[in-house]
Amino acid sequence: MSERGAFWRNIVYEEIVGIVGQKNVYCDEADLLCYSRDAWQLTVPWIKGGGELPKPDFIVHPENAEQISEIVKLANRFRIPLIPFGGGAGVCGGTIPVHGGIVVDLKKMDRIVKVDHKSLLVTVQPGILGEVLERELNKMGYTLPHYPASMYCSTVGGFVACRSAGSLSSKYGKIEDMVAGMEVVIPTGEIIRIKPVPRSSTGPDLKQLFIGSEGTLGIITEVTLKIKHLPEERRFKAFIFKNLHSGIESVIKIFRKGVKPCVIRLYDYIDAQFTLKGKAEIPEGGSYLILGFDGSREIVDLEEKIATGICLEEGGVEVSRELAEHWWRHRYDMYYPDAFRSSYSIIADTVDVAAPYDKLEELYWTIKRTVEERNPGVTMMAHFSHFYEDGGSIYMIFFTQQQDHERAVKVYNSVWKDALEACLKVGGTISHHHGVGLVRAGWMHKEHGKAFDILKAIKRALDPNNIMNPGKLGL
Amino acid sequence: MTLDPVVMCGVECMKMCRFVCIVANQLKLETVAPYGKCLIAYYLRNEAIKGGKRTAEVIYQCATCGLCTEWCLPRVDVPEIVKDVRAKLLEKDVAPEATVELGERARSERNPYGEPHNKRLAALRKGKKNGKKKEGGVAYFVGCTSAYKQPSIAKATAEILEQAGDGFTLIDEEWCCGAPLLSTGHRELAAEHAKHNKEVIERSGCDIVVTSCAGCYMTLSRDYPKMGFPLKTRVLHLSQYLWKVIEEGKLEIRKTSREKDLKVTYHDPCHLGRHMGVYEEPRSVLNSFARVQLIEMEWSKRNSKCCGSGGGLQLNFPELSRKIGMERIREATATGAEILVTACPFCKNQLEGVSEGKIKVYDLSEFVAKHLKTLE
Numbered sequence: 001m002s003e004r005g006a007f008w009r010n011i012v013y014e015e016i017v018g019i020v021g022q023k024n025v026y027c028d029e030a031d032l033l034c035y036s037r038d039a040w041q042l043t044v045p046w047i048k049g050g051g052e053l054p055k056p057d058f059i060v061h062p063e064n065a066e067q068i069s070e071i072v073k074l075a076n077r078f079r080i081p082l083i084p085f086g087g088g089a090g091v092c093g094g095t096i097p098v099h100g101g102i103v104v105d106l107k108k109m110d111r112i113v114k115v116d117h118k119s120l121l122v123t124v125q126p127g128i129l130g131e132v133l134e135r136e137l138n139k140m141g142y143t144l145p146h147y148p149a150s151m152y153c154s155t156v157g158g159f160v161a162c163r164s165a166g167s168l169s170s171k172y173g174k175i176e177d178m179v180a181g182m183e184v185v186i187p188t189g190e191i192i193r194i195k196p197v198p199r200s201s202t203g204p205d206l207k208q209l210f211i212g213s214e215g216t217l218g219i220i221t222e223v224t225l226k227i228k229h230l231p232e233e234r235r236f237k238a239f240i241f242k243n244l245h246s247g248i249e250s251v252i253k254i255f256r257k258g259v260k261p262c263v264i265r266l267y268d269y270i271d272a273q274f275t276l277k278g279k280a281e282i283p284e285g286g287s288y289l290i291l292g293f294d295g296s297r298e299i300v301d302l303e304e305k306i307a308t309g310i311c312l313e314e315g316g317v318e319v320s321r322e323l324a325e326h327w328w329r330h331r332y333d334m335y336y337p338d339a340f341r342s343s344y345s346i347i348a349d350t351v352d353v354a355a356p357y358d359k360l361e362e363l364y365w366t367i368k369r370t371v372e373e374r375n376p377g378v379t380m381m382a383h384f385s386h387f388y389e390d391g392g393s394i395y396m397i398f399f400t401q402q403q404d405h406e407r408a409v410k411v412y413n414s415v416w417k418d419a420l421e422a423c424l425k426v427g428g429t430i431s432h433h434h435g436v437g438l439v440r441a442g443w444m445h446k447e448h449g450k451a452f453d454i455l456k457a458i459k460r461a462l463d464p465n466n467i468m469n470p471g472k473l474g475l
Numbered sequence: 476m477t478l479d480p481v482v483m484c485g486v487e488c489m490k491m492c493r494f495v496c497i498v499a500n501q502l503k504l505e506t507v508a509p510y511g512k513c514l515i516a517y518y519l520r521n522e523a524i525k526g527g528k529r530t531a532e533v534i535y536q537c538a539t540c541g542l543c544t545e546w547c548l549p550r551v552d553v554p555e556i557v558k559d560v561r562a563k564l565l566e567k568d569v570a571p572e573a574t575v576e577l578g579e580r581a582r583s584e585r586n587p588y589g590e591p592h593n594k595r596l597a598a599l600r601k602g603k604k605n606g607k608k609k610e611g612g613v614a615y616f617v618g619c620t621s622a623y624k625q626p627s628i629a630k631a632t633a634e635i636l637e638q639a640g641d642g643f644t645l646i647d648e649e650w651c652c653g654a655p656l657l658s659t660g661h662r663e664l665a666a667e668h669a670k671h672n673k674e675v676i677e678r679s680g681c682d683i684v685v686t687s688c689a690g691c692y693m694t695l696s697r698d699y700p701k702m703g704f705p706l707k708t709r710v711l712h713l714s715q716y717l718w719k720v721i722e723e724g725k726l727e728i729r730k731t732s733r734e735k736d737l738k739v740t741y742h743d744p745c746h747l748g749r750h751m752g753v754y755e756e757p758r759s760v761l762n763s764f765a766r767v768q769l770i771e772m773e774w775s776k777r778n779s780k781c782c783g784s785g786g787g788l789q790l791n792f793p794e795l796s797r798k799i800g801m802e803r804i805r806e807a808t809a810t811g812a813e814i815l816v817t818a819c820p821f822c823k824n825q826l827e828g829v830s831e832g833k834i835k836v837y838d839l840s841e842f843v844a845k846h847l848k849t850l851e
C-alpha cells in the first residue's frame with residue numbers, strides 16, 4: 001500500500017479513525033518500527049547488520065469484534081493487508097508485515113469474559129497475556145496448564161493462532177486440545193461463533209480450521225478454554241542414560257504402562273551439558289531425562305514409582321530431583337538474551353520437528369548429521385521436549401559464530417533449508433509448535449503434498465481478496 | 476567482549492519483561508514496552524530514525540520504575556537507557572512541553588513546582604532556629620514535595636526528629652535534589668543542583684542528613700557520587716533513621732497485648748525499594764506497632780508496582796499516571812487493608828490523589844507521628 005502515496009494514506013487513515021477513534025490509530029515511524037518484526041531470530045543479525053525490515057502502514061487498536069469487522073470490511077474495499085498481532089513473540093516471522101498494511105494489535109481486547117466453574121471453562125479475549133491469565137486463574141484455584149516459553153510475552157490469541165505448546169503438553173496436550181470454542185471475524189467481516197461443547201458430531205471441527213491459521217483465515221476475537229484445578233502436587237525426577245536410545249525407550253514404556261507424566265524432556269549429550277552445567281556427570285553420548293508428575297498425591301506417588309522403575313530397568317541412573325526442580329524454576333531463562341548469543345555475530349535458532357516413535361531417533365540423527373556436515377562450524381543439539389503416546393517432538397537447536405552479520409544470515413538460511421529437507425526425507429513434520437510464519441512458508445507444499453491445495457482452496461474461498469496476513473503459512 | 480544493553484533488550488529479547496511494565500499494561504502498545512523503547516534507542520543511536528515529537532512521547536512514557544530490570548535475566552537497566560535518550564531528545568528540542576517547563580521552573584525557583592523558593596522551609600522554620608550550625612547531629616533535607624505539596628509530611632517528620640533524638644537542623648538554601656531533573660533529561664541542571672546541595676549540606680556540619688523523600692534519598696546517596704559530587708555526610712531515609720532510633724531505644728513505641736486490629740498495607744516506593752534496596756526498615760517500623768497487621772500486596776518489595784508518578788510520568792502524562800496509580804490502589808484495597816502506608820511524599824501525593832476515599836493513605840512519617848501517642 002505504501003507506494004500509493006500520502007493522498008491514499010490520508011483517505012484510509014480517516015476511515016480507520018472513523019472506526020476505532022484517533023487514539024487507537026498509530027502511524028508514526030517510531031510505532032511502525034516496533035511492529036516491523038516479531039521474535040524471529042533472523043531479524044536479529046538483520047537489524048544488527050543495519051538492514052531494514054518491512055513496516056506496516058498503520059497500527060490499530062480495536063476494542064471489540066465489531067470494530068474488527070469494520071476494519072476487515074475496509075481492508076477488503078481498499079485491498080489492504082491485515083496482520084493480526086498479539087504479543088509479537090512468534091519466532092517464525094508470522095507478524096512481519098511483508099506487504100505493509102494494517103497491523104491489528106489485539107492487546108486492548110484482554111478481558112476475562114466468563115469463568116464457568118461447573119464446566120471448568122474460561123472465556124477470554126485474545127489479547128490477554130498468558131502469564132496474566134494464569135495468575136488470575138491461580139487466584140481462583142485454577143490453571144490453564146499451558147506454559148509456553150513465551151508465557152510472559154505472548155497472548156492467548158497468539159497461542160491459538162500458532163498452535164503453541166507448553167511444558168506440560170505430554171499430559172495436558174497442546175493449545176488445540178484446550179480450545180472448547182471461539183469467536184472469529186472471518187475475512188469478509190462477518191463474526192462467527194463456534195460454541196463450546198465437549199464433543200460434537202456435526203461435520204468437521206471448524207475450530208481446528210482457525211487454530212494454527214496464523215491470521216490467514218480470520219481474526220480470533222474470543223476463545224473458550226478448558227481449565228483445570230491447580231494440582232495438589234507437582235513432583236519431578238531426573239535420570240541420566242548412557243545414550244539417547246535408552247531414554248526414548250524409557251519414555252515409550254512409561255506411556256505403555258498408562259503413566260502420563262506432565263513433563264517429559266530428554267536432552268541429548270550436548271544440550272544436557274549446557275543444562276546440567278557440571279552439576280551431574282553425563283557419559284559421552286549420554287542423555288538426560290526430566291520427568292514431572294502432577295495431580296493428587298496418590299496418583300503422583302504411583303506414577304513416580306512406575307516411571308522410576310522403568311527408567312532404572314532401562315539402565316538410567318537417578319540423579320537429584322533438585323536438578324529437575326531447578327529446570328522448572330528456571331524454565332524460561334534460556335529465552336532471555338545472554339552474553340553468548342549477544343556477542344557480535346553468533347546466531348542461534350530452534351527447529352521444532354516431530355515424528356512418530358518409529359522415526360523419532362532417525363529424525364534426530366538425520367537432521368543433526370545433515371546440518372553439521374553441510375554447514376561447517378554449526379553445532380546442532382537438541383532436547384525432545386514434548387512426548388505423546390505415539391511419538392514426540394524434537395527441539396533442534398543450532399548455533400554458529402560467523403565473521404559478520406551478512407555471513408550469519410547466509411548460514412542461517414542454509415541450516416534451515418538443510419534441516420527441513422532432512423526432516424521431510426525422514427517423514428517428520430517440519431513444525432511441532434512454533435508454526436510456519438515466513439520461515440517455513442515455502443515448505444508447506446512439501447509438508448502437505450497435494451493436500452496443501454485444499455488449504456489454498458479454503459483460503460481462496462474465505463479470503464478472496466487475500467487481505468489476511470498474506471504470505472504467511474505459504475498462502 | 477562488551478555487551479550492549481540497548482541491543483540485548485531492543486533487538487535480541489523476546490520481550491520477557493513486557494507483562495510487568497506498568498505503562499505497556501495501560502497502553503497495550505509494543506512501542507512503549509521496554510523492548511520498544513530500546514529498539515527506538517538503537518535506531519536513534521544509529522541515526523536510522525530522526526526522532527520527533529512522537530518518539531519523545533514514547534520515550535517519556537516510562538516511570539523509570541525499574542520493574543522491567545527485576546524481570547530481566549541480564550539485568551538491562553532500561554531506566555538508565557531511557558534517561559540517556561531523554562537527555563538527547565531534550566537537546567534536540569523535541570521533549571514534551573511539560574518537561575521543558577520543568578527545567579525553567581527549577582532554574583528560577585529551584586523546585587519543580589515553580590513555588591517561591593523563599594517559602595520552601597518557611598513553615599518549618601517557625602519556632603525553630605534557622606540553620607543551626609552546631610557540629611554533628613541530624614539535618615533534615617525536606618525535599619520539594621514535602622515542602623510544597625505535602626506539608627503534613629514535613630511537619631510529621633520534624634515532630635519525630637525532635638522526639639527521637641537531639642533535635643535537627645534544616646539545610647540553609649536547600650534546593651531540589653535534582654531527581655526529577657535527572658529522570659527527565661535535564662542533566663546539566665541536575666548537576667548544578669547536586670553541586671549546590673553538596674556544598675550546603677556539608678556546610679551545615681551535620682553527621683547525618685535525613686530525607687523524607689525516597690527520590691531525594693536515592694539522588695543524594697546514589698546519583699550525586701555518579702555525577703561527581705559525593706556527599707561526605709551520611710544520608711538516611713526517614714524509614715532507616717526511624718528503625719535506627721527505635722532499635723536504639725530513642726523512640727519508644729509502647730508494647731501492648733492488644734490484638735492486631737489495624738490492617739495496614741505498605742507500598743514500596745521504587746526509589747527506596749528497587750533502586751536502593753530498602754525494603755525491611757519501613758516494614759520493621761510498622762511492625763513495631765503492636766496493633767498493626769501488615770498485609771503485603773500481590774506485587775511488593777522487589778516486584779512492587781510503581782504508583783505511576785515517577786520518571787516525569789505524572790508531569791508529562793497525568794491521565795496515564797493517574798490510571799497506573801488507580802491500579803495500585805485497586806491492589807492495595809484487594810488486601811483488605813484499611814490503611815495504605817508508603818515512604819515517599821511523591822508516592823503519597825499520587826496515591827492519595829487517586830484513592831477516591833477507598834483507602835486511607837499515609838506517608839510513614841505521618842503514620843508514625845499520628846500513632847505514636849494514640850496507638851500502642
